Amino acid sequence: MAEPFIPLSSSMLFLTVISLFLASALFPGVEGNIGVNYGTVANNLPPTSQVAHFLLESTVINRVKLYDANPDILKAFAHTGIAVTVTVPNDLIPRLTKLSFAQQWVEDNVRPYTPTTSIVRILVGNEVITTADKSLIGNLVPAMQTLHTALVAASLDRRIQVSTPHSLGVLSNSSPPSTGKFLLGYDVHVMKPLLSFLRATNSPFMINPYPFFGCSSDTLDYALFRPNAGVLDGNTGLLYTSMLDAQLDAVFSAMKVLGFDDLEIVIAETGWPSMGDSTQVGVDANVAAEYNGNLMRHVSSGAGTPLMPNRTFETYIFALFNEDLKPGPTSERNFGLFRQDMTPVYDIGILRPTARSSIPNNQTPIPSKTPPLNPKPRSSKGKRWCLPKTGADESTLQRNVDYVCGLGLDCEPIQQGGDCFLPNTVRAHAAFAMNAYYQSTGKNESDCDFDQTGAITDVDPSYGKCQY
Incomplete structure (x- = not known):
């Protein structure tokens, strides 16, 4: 049963205007760069209207990425000013190559909700190339092109970008970062046309890097942004002390080979689970808080990466909630920043001060090992x-x-x-x-x-x- 649409109060509407201001004040340099993936593979999530209200009034998150175009969620985020990214499911990609279908999809899933809901991007599928489905892969770029044409016809192309997120599996080589290349065969026939489309439409290349899946007990410090000896790229002489930087630079190098190093890169997914199986390394709430806290500071600092200095990266943390119906190992169901009652699984500083002060004592968030992003202490001993x-x-x-x-x-x-x-x-x-x-x-x-x-x-x- 769909949740009823509850209009937001005037005070909530005003908070939209100052959302970026507060994010900047609490986390210098963030400036709206940090978003969250709002997955719904769970049977115990709070009502969508309550989630939208919570994100607007209690957190500094002002971007959400959806894995579909759920109408209840799109209605809930109306008048919030929170930037919303929607997704066309993989199985619709072949049909999306037909202009009539693309236009109908826009009419059904976008036009009724914009501009009251700030839909800023449509993603065509998710990690399509690594599905190995030739029909999906062959139709990916044509589907993106046709969807863009439908947006042009609806006069929405200047407001809404079209892109698609990739896993690091699109790379045939990633170490050292300077040797990054796209999969042979896909590089010229799929990636080059895709990158050309992104450049022509001023849209970003979107990647899902997960140091969690690439680390071992020996490289945990490297994955968590902790002090470490680093990894030297012998080709460039650059030292990497962050696995995420190495992953991003491998993607950059692959794009550069094809002549597209000018495109913006967006981190569409990254995160760390707070619970997992005994065989998994570094899986607990403190480590998850450490990764995500350091991640927020790093991507928003303006330092960039060794091959992309002086950049910030729009980044979507995975995920908003723990999702109890996801298959696979225990960790898959425990990537959430928040529980279903919207108390934090751990604290990385994204709650507004007034929200943080009202967390019940029996649900106190697990403290992060990372220093706060705000250079001024968030807590002073003895002060109240x-x-x-x-x-x-x-x-x-x-x-x-x-x-x-x-x-x-x-x-x-x-x-x-x-x-x-x-x-x-x-x-x-x-x-x-x-x-x-x-x-x-x-x-x-x-x-x-x-x-x-x-x-x-x-x-x-x-x-x-x-x-x-």
Whole structure:
């Protein structure tokens, strides 16, 4: 049964505008580069409207990638401003080469939801070349071309890109990175036309690199961005201390061989499981937090890779939720950042401060071994702040603001033009006002009660110029 469409509140709509601002304030350099794969191979996921609300109000994630074009999900993300990527399933690729079918697919799966839902990219299939299905592979580029033609006819081609994600199996060689090449035969007959299409339509090349699947006990530090001796590429003299960098540079080298080193590369999938089988190396929540935390900082730092310096990479972490119906080893069902009740499996800093402070004590996220992305400490020993509880009634929170500001405490920061005016929501302004009162008194627990709407946290909610 489809979940009912619940329109988002005006405060949620406003959060759309400042989503990038907050991401930048919390994680300098992120600037909307970090997205998440929203898989649904599970029987216990929360309603789609609740997921959209959660991502918008409680996290700094503002990109999601879907494995289909689920209408309930597309409706749920309407008016959020969250960038959505949808996927045409592999089995439809041969039919998509017919313009009439492509146009109907756009009419059914895209036009009803845009522009209220920000659909920014359509992916034709997933890891098609490594399926070894000749029908799918032979029709892949024609299907992409025809779909683009359908978008042109619908005047959507400037808003929506067309691409397709690949596994690292498209490479015949990847070590050392400078020798990266696409599979022989596919390189000229499939990859070159595909890359030409991407260049002509200003679309990115999308790859699914997983250091998790390429590492052993000997290379775990190399896979997790930990300090390590590194691996030297004898051809270039470049030293690699990150397996992800080596994988990306192997892809870059393969593209360069065909003359397409100018294309943007997007990391469509990467992640690390929090649980696995006893035979798997480095599989637990702390290691997963370490990989994903370091990943976020690395791809957003602007450092790039040895062959692609000074770049950031749009990156989609796999996955939003653990998916209990996925087949295969235990790890396949445990790549999620969040549980089904939307509490974090572990903390990598993507929750907004107010959301992090309201996690129930019995569901405290497992701390990451990685340092926080924000250069300012997210937690200060001995310091405490007072913030609204999740779900606190907005009318009560507004009374809290009126009460505190009526006492004569400095509320200028949450007035128009103040450093804490944005986001212009009751909850955000209440957070500042309630904390101002708490800090000005004896910092007793009772000073943060506010009719049971306040909670004390040791996580500094400051962002940008807004200092608590």
